[in-house]
Each structure stands twice: as C-alpha cells, then as structure tokens.
Amino acid sequence: MSKKLLLKNDHIPNINQLAVYRQHGGYAVLENTLKNSNPENVLEEVKKSGLRGRGGAGFPTGLKWSFLARPEGVSRYLVCNADESEPGTFKDRYLMERIPHLLIEGMILSSFALGAKTSYIYIRGEYFYVARILEVAIAEAYAAGLLGKNIMGSGFDHDCYVQVGAGAYICGEETALLESLEGKRGNPRIKPPFPAVAGLYGCPTVVNNVETIAAVVPILELGGDEYAKIGIGKSTGTKLISASGHINKPGVYEIELGLPVEEFIYSEQYCGGIRGGRKLKAVVAGGSSVPILPTELILKTANGEPRLMSYESLGDGGFASGTMLGSGGFIVMDEDTSIVKNLYTFARFYHHESCGQCSPCREGTGWMEKIIHKILDGHGTMQDIDLLWDIQSKIEGKTICPLGEAAAWPVAAAIRHFRSEFESYVQNPENIKDIKHYYRLQN
Amino acid sequence: MPLVTIDDIPVEVPEGTTILEAARMIGGDIVPPAMCFHSKLKTSGGYCRTCIVKVEQGSAKDPRPMPKPVASCRTTVMDGMVVRNITSPENLEARAGVVEMLLINHPLDCPVCDQAGECHLQDLGYEHGKEATRYEFARREFEPTDIGDKIKLHMNRCILCYRCVKVADQITDGRCHGIINRGEVAEISTYIEKAIDNDFSGNVIDVCPVGALTDKTFRFKSRVWFTKPVDAHRDCTKCCGNVRLWYQGEEVLRVTARKDQWGEVEDNADGSTAWICNECRYDKKNTSDWTIEGPSKIDRHSVISANHYETSLRNIKADTLKMMGSVPHGVKVELGTGALDPNNLHK
Numbered sequence: 130m131s132k133k134l135l136l137k138n139d140h141i142p143n144i145n146q147l148a149v150y151r152q153h154g155g156y157a158v159l160e161n162t163l164k165n166s167n168p169e170n171v172l173e174e175v176k177k178s179g180l181r182g183r184g185g186a187g188f189p190t191g192l193k194w195s196f197l198a199r200p201e202g203v204s205r206y207l208v209c210n211a212d213e214s215e216p217g218t219f220k221d222r223y224l225m226e227r228i229p230h231l232l233i234e235g236m237i238l239s240s241f242a243l244g245a246k247t248s249y250i251y252i253r254g255e256y257f258y259v260a261r262i263l264e265v266a267i268a269e270a271y272a273a274g275l276l277g278k279n280i281m282g283s284g285f286d287h288d289c290y291v292q293v294g295a296g297a298y299i300c301g302e303e304t305a306l307l308e309s310l311e312g313k314r315g316n317p318r319i320k321p322p323f324p325a326v327a328g329l330y331g332c333p334t335v336v337n338n339v340e341t342i343a344a345v346v347p348i349l350e351l352g353g354d355e356y357a358k359i360g361i362g363k364s365t366g367t368k369l370i371s372a373s374g375h376i377n378k379p380g381v382y383e384i385e386l387g388l389p390v391e392e393f394i395y396s397e398q399y400c401g402g403i404r405g406g407r408k409l410k411a412v413v414a415g416g417s418s419v420p421i422l423p424t425e426l427i428l429k430t431a432n433g434e435p436r437l438m439s440y441e442s443l444g445d446g447g448f449a450s451g452t453m454l455g456s457g458g459f460i461v462m463d464e465d466t467s468i469v470k471n472l473y474t475f476a477r478f479y480h481h482e483s484c485g486q487c488s489p490c491r492e493g494t495g496w497m498e499k500i501i502h503k504i505l506d507g508h509g510t511m512q513d514i515d516l517l518w519d520i521q522s523k524i525e526g527k528t529i530c531p532l533g534e535a536a537a538w539p540v541a542a543a544i545r546h547f548r549s550e551f552e553s554y555v556q557n558p559e560n561i562k563d564i565k566h567y568y569r570l571q572n
Numbered sequence: 573m574p575l576v577t578i579d580d581i582p583v584e585v586p587e588g589t590t591i592l593e594a595a596r597m598i599g600g601d602i603v604p605p606a607m608c609f610h611s612k613l614k615t616s617g618g619y620c621r622t623c624i625v626k627v628e629q630g631s632a633k634d635p636r637p638m639p640k641p642v643a644s645c646r647t648t649v650m651d652g653m654v655v656r657n658i659t660s661p662e663n664l665e666a667r668a669g670v671v672e673m674l675l676i677n678h679p680l681d682c683p684v685c686d687q688a689g690e691c692h693l694q695d696l697g698y699e700h701g702k703e704a705t706r707y708e709f710a711r712r713e714f715e716p717t718d719i720g721d722k723i724k725l726h727m728n729r730c731i732l733c734y735r736c737v738k739v740a741d742q743i744t745d746g747r748c749h750g751i752i753n754r755g756e757v758a759e760i761s762t763y764i765e766k767a768i769d770n771d772f773s774g775n776v777i778d779v780c781p782v783g784a785l786t787d788k789t790f791r792f793k794s795r796v797w798f799t800k801p802v803d804a805h806r807d808c809t810k811c812c813g814n815v816r817l818w819y820q821g822e823e824v825l826r827v828t829a830r831k832d833q834w835g836e837v838e839d840n841a842d843g844s845t846a847w848i849c850n851e852c853r854y855d856k857k858n859t860s861d862w863t864i865e866g867p868s869k870i871d872r873h874s875v876i877s878a879n880h881y882e883t884s885l886r887n888i889k890a891d892t893l894k895m896m897g898s899v900p901h902g903v904k905v906e907l908g909t910g911a912l913d914p915n916n917l918h919k
Contacts, residue, residue: 297754299754314750314751319617319618319643319646480755480756481755482754482755483754483755483756484754484755484758485732485751485753485754485755485756485757485758486619486732487618487619487620487621488619488620488621488622488670488673488674488731488732489621489669489670489673491673491732491755491756491758492673492674492676492677492756493673494755494756495755495756496673496676496707496709499709516706519669522669523666523669523670523672523673526639526640526641527621527624527640527641527666527669527670528621529618529619529643
C-alpha cells in the first residue's frame, strides 16, 4: 500500500523547474490529451476514476464538473482553492512548493474539460513565497507555449493567474473565496445560486482543491478505470496526509486510501509511532474541524473492525463514534495532552476566524471560547459543560457556511469522548496550576 | 403556481416567492420573525438566522427533507414543499438559540434607547427569547464613531443585519459606510469618521431594526409611545413626500417613512417604495409644511398602539380573557367601560 501518484517524482532535485519536470514525463499527459482527446472524454475519465474532492467535503469531482452550467456566450472559470487554512493541513503547500508544474498541468487539463478560458489559483496570504514559486512556474509555462494562445498547436487558449489572499480562514469557503477573488470582503454568499451556476463575476465556476486538480494528471495518465482500482470502495486513489502532533516523523505522506490507521501511525514508513514511546491518546483525523476520536475509536470502529484511512471507514458510526477524512490534517495527541487545552486552541481559532456575517457563529464562537477559558482557569462549573454542549448544538447547522459546523464539531466531540477531563478541571482546579506555563509556552 | 404548506396551512403563491413571503400571505402566528430581511431591499436577508424554518419535504418531485434548517427569507418555495415553523418544537428551540445569540452582546439599554417601543429586537426577545440570559461575561463594547450631525450610530446595539449597507448601496449615490473588521468585532463604520452626507442618507434610520442608527434631531426628546403617528404628505422635489409625523401635543418631534405591519417601508400608490429625503425628514417639522391625511393605522400589537384608545381596550379584553382561562358559556363581552370587571363578564 505505498502507491505514489502525486509525489512519485518528489525526490528528484529541481523538479520545480519546467525542464526537469518535462524530463520526467511532465506535460506528456497534457500533450496527449490536447492532441488525441476531447473535453467530454476528460470529464468521462474523471467521472470513472471516482475522484472525490480533496479539500474536505469529499464530493465526487466528476459530478461537480457535470453540474457546471454551460450557457452560450458566457465565460466559465476554474478556480483552484489553495487557501489551505485548516489547522493541521499543509499538504497543498508541500505539493505547490515541490512540484508546482503538476498543479499547473492539472489546471490546464481541468480547464480543457470544463471549457474554461481563464483559471485562477487563489492562494492564502501566508503562502506568499509559494505564490512566487507558482508565478515562476507559470511564466516558464507561458514561455514554453503551455499556457496562452493555441496551447501546443491544439487551438485551446488558456490563461492562468495566481491571486494572493489576505490571510483569512473563511476565504477557504468557496463562495467567500470567490468574493475575495472579485476584490470584495470575503464573506460567504448565501446559496443558492451555487458557483456552478453563478460563481466568479456571476459566471459558472468550478472551485476545486489543489490536490483534486493535481490528481487529474495521474487519472488521465492511467485512465479513469485504472485509477479507480487504487484505493478501497468509493474512496479511490491516493491522498496526501499532513501528519502532525506527537509522532516521530511528522510530514506529508501520500497514502493509498484504505490504509489502516494503526499502520499509518505506527509504521516506520509513515508516522513512525508516538514520540518518546508514549501511548496514543486521541487523533483529529482530518483537520481541526473534524471530531476528535480517542484511541479505541480511531484504531477500531465501534463494530470492532480496523479503522481505515478512507472516507467511509473514518465516517463509520456517524459522529457518535466516527469522524471524517476531511482535508487529511492528521493531528496525533499522546497521553500527556490535555484535550481541554487543545480544544481551547481550536475554539480560539474559530472565534478569531468567524467572518461575523451570521449571528450564531459570530456570537457563539466567542461565547464557547470564553467558557472553555473559564473551565481551564479553574472557575468552571458542571453547568458550564452542559451549556457548552447546548451552544454548539445551537450553532451547528444554523449558519450560512460550514464555519459554524467547523467550530461546533470539535467542541461536541471533545465533550462526547472526553467529558471526564472537563469534569476533572471543574472538580480539581488545583491540578491546573501549570496553566501559567501553558500561556508562556514553556515546557 | 407552486403550492406550499406552512404549518399545515396550504397556500398557492407565485413562482419565485420565498417561504417568508408565502407565510406573510397566510399571516398570523406562523410568520417567521425577520430581523435582517427587508422586502424593499434587494439581496437583503439570510444573515440573522431568526427566520429559520424546517423544510420537511423539499418539493413534490423531490420529497426529501432539507438536512438543515433554512433561512425562510432567502429560500424560494417549490411546488409541494412542506414547511414547519411554529409546529416544530425543535425549530422553535433553534430559533430561541439564535435569539439568545443576538442578545448576549446586546447592551439591553432599552430604558435609554430611542428605538425602544418600535424595536424589532425587543419584539423578538419578547416573543421568542428565554426569560434570562446564560451569558455571564462582559458584553462587547465599541468606541463611539461620529458619522455626522443627523444620524447617531450606537454600534453596541447593532446586530449586523446589513440593511443600512444595502440602503446606501441601492438608494443613495455612493456608499461611504460599511462593515469593517471581522467576526465578533465587525462593525458598521465610515472608516475614518467621514460624515454620511447625501439626500437620502436618513433612510438608514428607518431600516435599522434596532437602536443602532437613530435620528439625532429626535434624540432623547420623547419615548415613541408618548408620540402620536399621523400620516401626511407634501410636494417634495426630491422624494415622494409621503411621510409619517410623530406628534407630541402640537409639536412634530420627528418625521419618518411610513412603515407597514412588518416594520418595512411602505409602497406609494404608484408602486415605488416610499423612501423619504433628508429635507422632509429633518427640516420640515411644522404642521404648516404638511398636508395632514389622518392618524396612522397601527396594526401591530405594539407599545405604540398603547396610545390608541380602541386598540388598547381590545388588547385588555383579550388579555383578561386569557387570564381567566376561557370565556364562560353564553357570555358576550362588550367593549367599553367596565369590560375589565370580572363581575360584568358573569352577568
């Protein structure tokens, strides 16, 4: 289970340069597709591949593309969501930094399938140096005739631009991203209409994650059917996982979907076990917004089957005993970790990043942060834990965009699986004297 | 025409109607409250989430329920849609949650707020809120911002409904205020304390559902329920000139646009919306400036109607009957003096 598709050429020095990338087979798929295929076939291959959105929601990409409205005389756009801001996720940065041409090749191929003459890569502000790498790569592609008018003599014109955001988590939400790209305040739009009908500048638009667009290249290289054989069930292909936390080897790993979680954590090939030989306590499997799971539930499902790294297996049991694959931000916590302190960090983040447009999220995220802080400070009561539960239930599903859920789920899961830890903070406030160290970032 | 069922009441509405508008066509208790939606402003609504309803059946073609509560002001009806508002306890619970969120950082300074008595947030809290707050932390406060000599901005009271932003975008030339900052500290501001100055700027006061934007020429002059609303008009070169004058004795204390039972600015006879200009609003405060049409009709059960003799008696009667449980058999309750006396009821 060590199939590599996206990162197979990662070890080659200077793979970020066009010449090296082409030496190792880069842009061959593009050339072949533009010469011997048509947009319908590309869409068909992507549908057959079973590729699912790698940004977090896991929506089938082929289906999303087929929803794109195609009215006569209206431009269509492809927008690449490189606003990777989910805490714990850094796979897109790695991919863009190392192999920028893979993304650009994927952008041209996807735009070809969608009939988009212009595409944008919306990259988060903190990745300014990655934006520079992409811009250099795009300039190389223009110079080699891979972008611009009449690409490789096929008659297909395409322009690709990099747009740097200003560093807001909310701009990773696709409609907020489009607003920001249009130069407006990055507030999510109220849906419907969906971007497939009225997106960027009111035109039909597809917004895809970096990894999703990059995955189009191996799909067309192998063929949709071949790609669908990789992985397990409806989770096809490979996935980049950003592993962080108390593991021996944090980093970005490409895994074949269906890899057992236990193997991923303990195998030398991947995370290499828990740091310092400690015990595993909990894992946030898909970026900070997905529910946290304790050891017994992350290694095995509630039915006792081994938990696999796939959309279905991680989601097994719903939120009562499962979680989500999300964006693949795999945060591992050892036995010395305080779940409440960790939750405070998450809650503070969502409070800071709420856009303030709709009331439950604007007011509720701050309220939750204050209550968790109060519990951590040793002033909490048992009612506060119940109140926290009630507030998250009043936010979840009541907001315009998924940020409300992203803020509510970690709180719900922490209370669901680690209630005793909250209670111990309430009952034994003297045990938390070391909180001062926590704030000074010592130990 | 799509047929939609709201709280078991079927209604046929034109294509493209929203659930909220359909509910307003039925009327009564099933109408969801709306804080940020204003039917005369395009793209308004969807922000405050107080109008959320549960959609039990998406449409006749696709009978699946919608997974989450939807904002009724921004969701258009489909044929065969089944909606639950007050008949769904979980929906009412969810709404109470939204109301609580809106109130946790509100200063609750109604005793000194000019909006009290015609404030949508007061009504909302009264009708859908809980009796006490569970919020025990310091409430959010903003530095005061001066936005000109006619309009007072009280950011602490704001619920970020975006209505004033839409007014400035849609009915004035050039918007110079907007939302700055993000999240909990997002605020309405002119950024560098620039005065909002154009002929129609005063309309932001009329659309503000709370006391965040109030009329400086009326500030602290009187509680609204001590003033009497009178409809009047004049020939104005800038606007329609159809206004509501608020009298105390012989004195006109303030001039506003005419609002309907939903608190939204009414339409003129020709179908245009009766926005009024600043000259009518601020500079014409003498009866001699106006042609009086007569007392305004106040439909709503509000504190303003407490000043209306007839309405208040009717309310007292209804409240009395409610307090007594039920109307005894064969008893007719007449309006008028003595209606409050339980002895009269049993005669």
